Amino acid sequence: QSALTQPRSVSGSPGQSVTISCTGTTSDVGGYNYVSWYQQHPGKAPKVMIYDVIKRPSGVPDRFSGSKSGNTASLTISGLQAEDEADYYCCSYEGSYTWVFGGGTKLTVL
Amino acid sequence: EVQLVESGGGLVQTGGSLRLSCEASGLTFRDYWMHWVRQAPGKGLVWVSRINSDGSSTSYADSVKGRFTISRDNAKNTLYLQMNSLRAEDTAVYFCATDSKYTILLWGQGTLVTVSS
Numbered sequence: 519q520s521a522l523t524q525p526r527s528v529s530g531s532p533g534q535s536v537t538i539s540c541t542g543t544t545s546d547v548g549g550y551n552y553v554s555w556y557q558q559h560p561g562k563a564p565k566v567m568i569y570d571v572i573k574r575p576s577g578v579p580d581r582f583s584g585s586k587s588g589n590t591a592s593l594t595i596s597g598l599q600a601e602d603e604a605d606y607y608c609c610s611y612e613g614s615y616t617w618v619f620g621g622g623t624k625l626t627v628l
Numbered sequence: 629e630v631q632l633v634e635s636g637g638g639l640v641q642t643g644g645s646l647r648l649s650c651e652a653s654g655l656t657f658r659d660y661w662m663h664w665v666r667q668a669p670g671k672g673l674v675w676v677s678r679i680n681s682d683g684s685s686t687s688y689a690d691s692v693k694g695r696f697t698i699s700r701d702n703a704k705n706t707l708y709l710q711m712n713s714l715r716a717e718d719t720a721v722y723f724c725a726t727d728s729k730y731t732i733l734l735w736g737q738g739t740l741v742t743v744s745s
Contacts, residue, residue, distance in 0.1 A: 615687035
């Protein structure tokens with residue numbers, strides 16, 4: 519149950535694109551297509567932005583997209599907006615009805 | 629509108645116990661697996677526990693196994709987390725959340741648990 523590895527911070531200017539990586543192992547990210555991404559603003563509850571690696575819940579802008587290659591999943595945010603500034607967490611199912619989160623990435627919109 | 633409202637947090641001494649509750653509305657509670665996830669002050673999210681729809685199957689993070697017990701009362705639309713032998717490192721905001729096919733989906737606002745000597 520080791521945390522997935524995310525960069526501590528990323529940044530971009532309005533209108534640009536940023537990608538946040540999430541690296542695990544064959545026991546979690548690489549082994550299942552149950553990777554999700556959450557956005558969390560300060561003092562607020564997390565909100566799911568991507569699930570099942572690539573799916574977007576209704577209401578989430580299509581500027582948010584997910585992908586996976588091997589043991590690394592990625593969240594890409596295109597056309598950055600000021601309101602995208604938040605913490606982002608990945609999460610993966612790791613079998614035996616257990617889940618693991620990444621350490622979180624702080625996104626700064628310059 | 630789906631709502632999950634946690635309660636029961638507070639200040640407790642090291643070694644003490646606390647029971648958290650999460651009342652659900654706006655959904656057919658008995659159809660959903662449920663999770664507890666925690667977040668220590670200034671830190672990241674950590675998965676704690678999960679329970680299936682009828683309460684017959686539970687799972688825990690290694691860090692809480694043997695000390696925490698997840699349960700539910702579908703008649704009351706309520707999820708619980710009994711926390712025993714609390715340690716300083718259990719200090720966190722505890723969120724309850726629904727599950728949808730292995731995705732932790734909808735989250736409550738959380739309740740703060742502070743463990744202090």
